[in-house]
Amino acid sequence: MKNPYETLGVKPKATDHEIREAFKKLAKKYHPDLHPDDKTAETKFKEISGAYDLLKDKDKRRKFDAGEIDASGAEKQQQYYRDYAGAGASGSHARQDGFAGNEGLDEFFAQAFGGRAGGMGGGGRANMKARGQDVSYTLRVSFMDAATGAVNTLQLPDGKTLKVTIPEGAEDRQTLRLKGQGGPGYGGGPAGDAYIELHIQPDAHFVRKDDNIHLDVPVTLKEAVLGAKIEVPTLSGPVSLTVPKGSNTGTKLRLKDRGIRNRKTGQKGHLYVTLKVMLPQADEPELAAFLESWTPGHAQNPRKEILS
Structure with a gap:
């Protein structure tokens, strides 16, 4: 994803006003209503809306400038847990909990329960079940989709996708919970949940x-x-x-x-x-001629209030 400053054509030190004016100018130029069936304009409009959504938020702009989040607004470290998903359920769970692997997890259980395999209900670690880790994502949603409801697709860091149902009347920064769509469980335990924070894009008119x-x-x-x-x-x-x-x-x-x-x-x-x-x-010569010869029936000073 492109740098949001480059997308809006502003410098990294641009003021909030400069960023807002740059977005308005580009939004009017590429709005889909002005370019029906033009996929290029639609894609461009989504890009500039996403860039503005990030930069107008002071906290997210600070985090982006500090390298804490990427251009999509996602925290870079949130991708790590997904990087280990291919190692299998137990392997990924050990790593996401901070252990080097299953051996590290074994050592932890041995120390915690005095080295007694039966210290965990007679079955040891083999019978232990643990719920998967919850994960958080952000999803940019168009004004119309939020207002009327829609089903959007969220692209995950590992290339997978999630179908997210946007409820009618959804609000900016509203969080949706997708049960069982988070990290894999351990030892047959249930998967965690995915929490989706909605970022509503501004509309050019509404x-x-x-x-x-x-x-x-x-x-x-x-x-x-x-x-x-x-x-x-x-x-x-x-x-x-x-x-x-x-x-x-x-x-x-x-x-x-x-x-x-x-x-x-x-x-x-x-x-x-x-x-x-x-x-x-x-030019409307007839209108101009009429106004030149027209004498209003009621005197009017539209600037009276601002001059008083």
Whole structure:
């Protein structure tokens, strides 16, 4: 995985603001909505989202700079236990517990129980069962997968994969437990569990606040002045929204039950749309001529509050 600083095109000493602005610029350029069916753009968007997810977290950025974690956010030493998995259940368990091998484990049991093979229920070490070690991983999840639920694949250090079910409404840094997917047990004991910490990637348009979703939507001057029906995106697809006559930048509209489903109550939050009035990008001589000759019926000073 590439260095996150190189992925975002910033220097290692970049400020939080510089990192955030670099991500916004790249996210707008490579967002999948702007490049449908373009796998290259989709891959690029995932890379820059992953890099931003790491660098925006002060603690993870410090750990990465110190060499404690890799570019994926995984602690480098967490891979060691998997390196011994091929040695068999008992062999790997001895090593993951800090012994050189089964001989070291034998010596430990001999000292702990006075060299008596029968000191462990009459069967000695041969009859001992121990639960496997728990392991921890991080998994980057897209905003939409977290909001609506999905099944993602987690690539493990040893090349194996785990299928991880992302629950609808999953939250950033939420930890999922996969029972029996951790380290192998010893002597026929049960395997440990895998704990997956979810890292939700930011979306280029939607912003989550609790169970509500917020979205900025641009509208034309004509739509704002005269009112209109427009299409806006939601988590479940585009819907029609009525822009009231005389709307202004900052006008906030609510789409009920179009937000995130609460995991405890089952109720959905709302989608709040904030309008942004956009002037024409090209020259409009008739509009300019009208405004030059137009005398407002009501005097207005939009800067009154900031000048007082």
